[in-house]
Amino acid sequence: xxxxxxxxxxxxxxxxxxxxxxxxxxxxxxxxxxxxxxxxxxxxxxxxxxxxxxxxxxxxxxxxxxxxxxxxxxxxxxxxxxxxxxxxxxxxxxxxxxxxxxxxxxxxxxxxxxxxxxxxxxxxxxxxxxxxxxxxxxxxxxxxxxxxxxxxxxxxxxxxxxxxxxxxxxxxxxxxxxxxxxxxxxxxxxxxxxxxxxxxxxxxxxxxxxxxxxxxxxxxxxxxxxxxxxxxxxxxxxxxxxxxxxxxxxxxxxxxxxxxxxxxxxxxxxxxxxxxxxxxxxxxxxxxxxxxxxxxxxxxxxxxxxxxxxxxxxxxx
Amino acid sequence: xxxxxxxxxxxxxxxxxxxxxxxxxxxxxxxxxxxxxxxxxxxxxxxxxxxxxxxxxxxxxxxxxxxxxxxxxxxxxxxxxxxxxxxxxxxxx
Numbered sequence: 228x229x230x231x232x233x234x235x236x237x238x239x240x241x242x243x244x245x246x247x248x249x250x251x252x253x254x255x256x257x258x259x260x261x262x263x264x265x266x267x268x269x270x271x272x273x274x275x276x277x278x279x280x281x282x283x284x285x286x287x288x289x290x291x292x293x294x295x296x297x298x299x300x301x302x303x304x305x306x307x308x309x310x311x312x313x314x315x316x317x318x319x320x321x322x323x324x325x326x327x328x329x330x331x332x333x334x335x336x337x338x339x340x341x342x343x344x345x346x347x348x349x350x351x352x353x354x355x356x357x358x359x360x361x362x363x364x365x366x367x368x369x370x371x372x373x374x375x376x377x378x379x380x381x382x383x384x385x386x387x388x389x390x391x392x393x394x395x396x397x398x399x400x401x402x403x404x405x406x407x408x409x410x411x412x413x414x415x416x417x418x419x420x421x422x423x424x425x426x427x428x429x430x431x432x433x434x435x436x437x438x439x440x441x442x443x444x445x446x447x448x449x450x451x452x453x454x455x456x457x458x459x460x461x462x463x464x465x466x467x468x469x470x471x472x473x474x475x476x477x478x479x480x481x482x483x484x485x486x487x488x489x490x491x492x493x494x495x496x497x498x499x500x501x502x503x504x505x506x507x508x509x510x511x512x513x514x515x516x517x518x519x520x521x522x523x524x525x526x527x528x529x530x531x532x533x534x535x536x537x538x539x540x541x542x543x544x
Numbered sequence: 545x546x547x548x549x550x551x552x553x554x555x556x557x558x559x560x561x562x563x564x565x566x567x568x569x570x571x572x573x574x575x576x577x578x579x580x581x582x583x584x585x586x587x588x589x590x591x592x593x594x595x596x597x598x599x600x601x602x603x604x605x606x607x608x609x610x611x612x613x614x615x616x617x618x619x620x621x622x623x624x625x626x627x628x629x630x631x632x633x634x635x636x637x
Contacts, residue, residue, distance in 0.1 A: 249608045302585065307584050311568045314550070320570060321547050377567070384588070523572075527548065530573035 241442045248345030248371040249315040251449030257441055259357045259372055260434065262316050263332075269309035270327045270334035272302045274508050278342040279351065287345060290500070294391045305381045312373040328513050330500070337424050341437065346399055346406075346413035352392015354414075354421040357458065360385050361451050362425065393462065411468045418471050422486075423494045425452040456484045531536060550599040551577040553584075555591035564596050571596075 286292035326332035399410040438444035472485035548570040554563035572579035577596040
């Protein structure tokens with residue numbers, strides 16, 4: 228078989244919805260695209276712990292605190308499932324971490340915004356996790372087996388994240404005027420960055436067409452963004468707070484909400500590293516990695532010592 | 545420093561079922577792999593038993609050769625009960 232036959236055989240498998248597994252032949256670009264996407268996703272889970280970690284010690288009740296702790300722990304877990312899935316493509320963990328720290332690999336820009344009040348925990352769960360779920364559900368059917376399997380686990384766990392966020396918003400909105408104002412303020416700050424999570428407009432998205440052909444992506448950025456708006460508008464109505472978009476209105480003819488234009492200058496600025504917290508987030512990750520070095524070394528030394536003990540015991544017998 | 549080795553994790557969801565592959569993780573030694581597997585793969589009561597094995601210890605069949613490997617089973621329809629004719633009216637067959 229020549230390379231053209233092999234490639235068309237690969238595309239045939241994808242078209243028949245047969246999953247690709249780690250040791251199967253795959254085009255180099257398919258591999259590189261997945262490494263980029265899965266690692267970016269893993270890094271997002273890991274960096275995503277930082278904005279919420281900021282509020283664990285200041286959660287307003289024990290119920291909220293255990294929920295937030297569990298959510299942040301899930302995010303660590305999700306990062307680990309995804310790093311493992313990524314490693315099946317032939318890149319090792321240290322290299323992935325190095326790419327995050329050097330800025331070569333990206334993570335979701337949403338985590339470069341600060342969490343200023345407790346209501347931000349509500350808005351993040353409701354909007355950011357809501358957007359993540361819309362992005363992730365189609366990935367459960369992604370053509371690459373290990374990624375799809377990781378996404379199934381993640382989606383199952385993620386639905387609690389969204390609900391706990393909405394519950395926080397609902398509680399604040401039923402509280403004092405000051406509490407409701409806090410919820411409104413959080414919605415004002417998180418709405419547009421949440422819509423940006425779906426990426427650039429379809430006509431500017433460089434990877435969409437190829438990723439759709441390869442069965443990595445099932446919906447376009449704009450399709451998912453529309454779903455997000457359609458999902459959130461009635462939820463905001465229920466809370467009795469207002470989405471900060473004067474152009475937002477139901478379009479009977481389309482059967483969808485119309486909505487305003489994203490500030491794309493802000494979008495690209497944050498992607499390029501000029502968001503409010505880009506520097507702080509990366510510094511926190513690098514610090515955690517460097518200050519954890521002694522733990523990794525100690526565990527390695529302990530493992531070696533135990534192995535030596537076993538060897539010398541075996542010799543004595 | 546050398547990276548911690550990769551372990552494959554298998555979890556039994558309840559007694560009576562076999563262990564099933566859940567995923568993989570890095571750990572310094574097998575005991576640590578089990579402890580981490582508890583936190584990474586069993587946060588919601590997914591299991592009551594964990595196996596871990598070094599990924600490098602697994603021998604796998606080669607997907608490029610799977611046609612030759614599995615082909616002999618393809619045309620042996622007589623290994624399935626539906627191959628055989630059951631006379632009408634005969635029960636418990």
